[in-house]
Every structure is written in structure tokens, then in C-alpha cells.
Amino acid sequence: MSFYTIMTAAGWESGTLANAFVYWVGGDFYNSTRTGSGIANFDLWKIKVPKSGTIVFFSIAARIAVAATTEVVQHFIRINDTTDVGQINLVYDGNERLGMNTAVAQAITAGDYISGKVLTPTWVTQPQGVRWRCEIGIQF
Amino acid sequence: MAYCLELYGGWESGALSPSTSYFIGGDNYNSTRFNMSGAAGWTATFVEIPKSGTIKSVYVKMKLVAGASNENVQHFIRINDTTDVGEIDFNYVQNGDGSSAPNTAVNTSDLIALKIVTPAWSGNPTGVRWYCLVYVE
Numbered sequence: 001m002s003f004y005t006i007m008t009a010a011g012w013e014s015g016t017l018a019n020a021f022v023y024w025v026g027g028d029f030y031n032s033t034r035t036g037s038g039i040a041n042f043d044l045w046k047i048k049v050p051k052s053g054t055i056v057f058f059s060i061a062a063r064i065a066v067a068a069t070t071e072v073v074q075h076f077i078r079i080n081d082t083t084d085v086g087q088i089n090l091v092y093d094g095n096e097r098l099g100m101n102t103a104v105a106q107a108i109t110a111g112d113y114i115s116g117k118v119l120t121p122t123w124v125t126q127p128q129g130v131r132w133r134c135e136i137g138i139q140f
Numbered sequence: 141m142a143y144c145l146e147l148y149g150g151w152e153s154g155a156l157s158p159s160t161s162y163f164i165g166g167d168n169y170n171s172t173r174f175n176m177s178g179a180a181g182w183t184a185t186f187v188e189i190p191k192s193g194t195i196k197s198v199y200v201k202m203k204l205v206a207g208a209s210n211e212n213v214q215h216f217i218r219i220n221d222t223t224d225v226g227e228i229d230f231n232y233v234q235n236g237d238g239s240s241a242p243n244t245a246v247n248t249s250d251l252i253a254l255k256i257v258t259p260a261w262s263g264n265p266t267g268v269r270w271y272c273l274v275y276v277e
Contacts, residue, residue: 004142006273027201027237027271029148036203048239050197050275051142110197140142 011131025116046113053140058086065129071121150269165253205267208232211259
């Protein structure tokens with residue numbers, strides 16, 4: 001049994017996250033909150049899986065310049081723009097938030113496309129300046 | 141044993157020069173602003189291989205603000221500033237990506253970066269950023 005990880009990072013130093021909106025954490029280190037966000041833009045962020053295996057963990061770290069109210073933000077790994085797995089729920093009411101899901105157990109095939117996906121709630125007060133780091137662990 | 145190395149770089153604005161080699165690797169910012177071309181670019185961006193193995197696959201994703209004319213851009217993994225492997229070609233008319241399977245051996249402490257060789261564009265792109273995933277097994 002062997003193992004590898006795919007790491008991605010994205011975000012923006014300033015700006016406010018939108019309510020009830022999708023952001024991506026994939027193949028662009030820059031400006032995920034400024035350009036190319038929204039549910040229709042998976043293709044702008046997708047990363048090609050290099051080796052078949054099973055996704056066994058997903059972690060997400062969020063750095064938040066200006067904290068939000070306590071509504072839950074959902075984080076997923078999106079596969080081929082059809083399937084969301086590994087859900088992690090976090091509340092952005094502080095400056096650093098970290099979540100990990102070690103029970104994902106999702107088969108993946110070389111050539112599949114993946115990206116981190118962030119689904120925001122309808123906040124009373126939205127966060128500003130949010131950056132993410134996402135790690136996906138694959139066993140084979 | 142397997143691992144991925146993620147190479148990042150680019151710039152939100154600014155135009156790429158034609159017929160120029162750019163490098164991205166260990167600096168996620170401003171590869172087109174801080175002289176990330178030519179020999180200085182290699183020195184500023186290479187990353188070190190942590191464990192011997194074989195580069196099995198390379199995936200390059202490119203995003204841009206303003207597209208170029210339709211000449212192809214070449215992408216390679218450059219090793220120790222001597223060898224280019226895993227060529228991937230696509231144009232920069234719009235956002236693009238590509239992959240290759242170089243099957244090239246690398247040793248611990250070898251140095252690598254993504255090398256981008258631009259064509260003699262009739263229209264240069266602006267605001268180009270790259271993400272490169274190098275899989276070693």
C-alpha cells in the first residue's frame with residue numbers, strides 16, 4: 001500500500017465572500033474570490049488525478065482576515081464536476097480554521113479531475129480576506 | 141512510495157514576452173515581474189527533489205486575463221538546468237491545460253522547475269498564472 005497527496009491553495013488578501021456561493025480551491029494559487037468562482041467554473045480550477053486509488057483524507061485550512069458570524073461553511077472535494085465527497089463543516093467566526101476528514105473512502109481514477117469546493121452560507125456578517133489551503137490524500 | 145510536487149507561479153497583470161523561457165516552481169508570485177525568465181528565472185524558482193523516483197506524470201494548468209494569438213506554447217519539466225522532459229504544448233488563446241507521462245528518473249537533491257517557452261506571438265497574453273502537478277513514484 002502506498003500513498004500520495006495533492007495540495008492546492010487559493011484565496012484573496014482582501015474582498016468579501018459572497019453569500020450562498022461556490023468558491024474553488026484548485027489549480028490556481030491566486031484570486032479564487034475575485035475571478036472564476038461560482039458553481040459553473042469547475043473547469044477553471046480542476047486538477048488531473050495522476051494515479052488511481054482511494055481518497056482517504058481531505059483537509060482544509062482557512063485564514064480569515066475579518067471574521068464572519070457563526071453560520072456553517074461547507075467544504076468538499078468535487079470530482080469530475082458531478083460528485084462532492086469528504087464534507088467538512090467549519091464556522092468562520094475566527095481568523096484561522098482547520099478541518100480534516102479521515103473517512104472519505106472514495107475511489108478515484110487516473111485522469112479524473114478534482115478540486116476543493118467551498119459552499120458559503122447566508123451570513124449575517126460575511127468574512128473578508130479568506131485564503132484556503134487544501135490537501136487531498138490518495139492511497140493506492 | 142509516491143508524492144506530488146506542486147509548482148506555482150504567475151502574475152495578475154503584465155504581458156509575457158515572445159520567444160522567452162519562463163520558470164515557475166518555488167515562488168507562487170510574480171514570475172513575470174521579478175525576472176523569472178532565463179538563467180535568473182531558473183535560479184529563483186527551482187525546487188529540490190526530496191526522494192529518488194520516477195516522474196510518472198506532469199499536469200500543467202494555465203489561467204490568463206487576456207488571451208494570445210494561437211501559436212503553441214511549450215511546457216517542460218527542467219531538471220538540474222540541463223534536461224527538459226515531459227513536453228506539453230497548447231496555445232494561450234484562452235485558459236488551458238495539458239498533461240504528459242515522461243517516465244523520467246530523478247534522484248534525491250535533483251532540482252526541477254516548470255519551464256515555459258513562449259512562441260513569437262503576434263499578440264501576447266497578459267495576466268498568466270500556472271499550476272503544475274509533478275507526480276513521482
